Amino acid sequence: MQETLRQHIEKIVPLTDEEFAFVRSHFIVKKFRKRAFLIRKGERVKYTYFVVSGLLKLVHEDESGKEHIVAFAMEDWWESDFLAFFRQTKAVMSLQCIEDTEVLCLSLEDYQQVCAGLQKMEHFFLQKANAGHIASQQRILSFLTSNAKERYEQLLNRYPTLFQRAPKTLLASYLGVSRETLSRLWSSS
Amino acid sequence: MQETLRQHIEKIVPLTDEEFAFVRSHFIVKKFRKRAFLIRKGERVKYTYFVVSGLLKLVHEDESGKEHIVAFAMEDWWESDFLAFFRQTKAVMSLQCIEDTEVLCLSLEDYQQVCAGLQKMEHFFLQKANAGHIASQQRILSFLTSNAKERYEQLLNRYPTLFQRAPKTLLASYLGVSRETLSRLWSSS
DNA sequence: CGCGCGATTGAGTAATTTCAAATCTAGTGG
DNA sequence: CCACTAGATTTGAAATTACTCAATCGCGCG
Secondary structure (H helix, E strand, O other): HHHHHHHHHHHOOOHHHHHHHHOOOOOOEEEEEEOEEEEEEEEEOEEEEEEEOOEEEEEEEOOOOOOOEEEEEEOEEEOHHHHHHHHOOOOHHHHHHEOOOOEEEEEEHHEEEEEEHHHHHHHHHHHHHHHHEEEEEEHHHHHHHHHHHHHHHHHHHHHHHHHOOOOOOOOOHHHHOOOOHHHHHHOOO | OOHHHHHHHHHOOOOHHHHHHHOOOOOOEEEEOOOOEEEEEOOEOOOOEEEEEEEEEEEEEEEEOEEEEEEEEOOOOEEEHHHHHHHOOOOOOOEOOOOOOEEEEEEHHHHHHHHHHHHHHHHHHHHHHHHHHHHHEEEEEEEEEEHHHHHHHHHHHHHHHHHHHHHHHHHHHHOOOOHHHHHHHHHOO
């Protein structure tokens, strides 16, 4: 399982065994069952998570109790309520398992120690943060320029397995339309 | 003008005069008139920009020629077509002046040299990238959970000067509604 | 076999868009 | 200082799109 992490990091920065051991020592492994919460809104956000296997949803609940999916997270993704994590405030969103999931957990303190102890890792996280920023901007762009059907196709192109792994209701929530509308768009293509 | 940059950086990492001189030496100053383009879609993206003064829009044009505003950039903001900048590919978006604007330009090579030459600066950019990622996620969240009127109020709360500085058509485009709809929401509050 | 969850379908309603026309405003030249 | 024009904003009305709520369908699991 730690091999997943190592390969993931080495796509960006090569590590010696010793260096990886140092990095690895700051993470702890956790396993969660389907429907379990890694982060609950209102609570403190202890970790940022690297997903080894499984599928998660980052959701925000509005005043009327409706759920909105801000992001999915699958193998090789980092996820958290980043605002709450970095600022050490209460979570605004929840992070919940769609499937049984295994993650590597990194606390803010450990994150800082890894960055401070190994210059390469700060570089790695910079690359990841930039990639995350870019990905979010792409998603904003798709909200502005594409209708729900096009967004649906883009999503499935990028992450074909989601179609099998997540109920359509959740995909609709991610795309920002009702499940009924998604269903209708679906049949009309 | 370079003082603006220094203060901006020192909000996150303190710099000696010498260190700042090193950083500063990698930027070049440019001034643009209202309506001028810093980045044109289809062209190479040479720089990431730090806005010293003025106001910019990052826009994407869809197939039908309609403009969509991905982001505004004002004093103290960093902006670029980051995907194209980091990957050194053709711009998908354009960056254009809404007002006369002064920027500090940083090429990818200089960006890397600054990071490599001064650990603190890599740390600075990491903080900025994380902040940018978080801000984009907040915007996605507002698309999912708020209607156009609420998004409009949130925008004006966060950036009150935009109301004076940008034509309403552009605000509408940023919010993802037609200018007519924005006008109507506006009068009904 | 029947229960329950997810997905679909239908009908009516609400919100948004589009296109067109009317207003308003700031800056310019006379 | 005023009239004029270009750009920005507002308003109106019809058409489209998406939403809600309710009912139905389909399928896997106990």
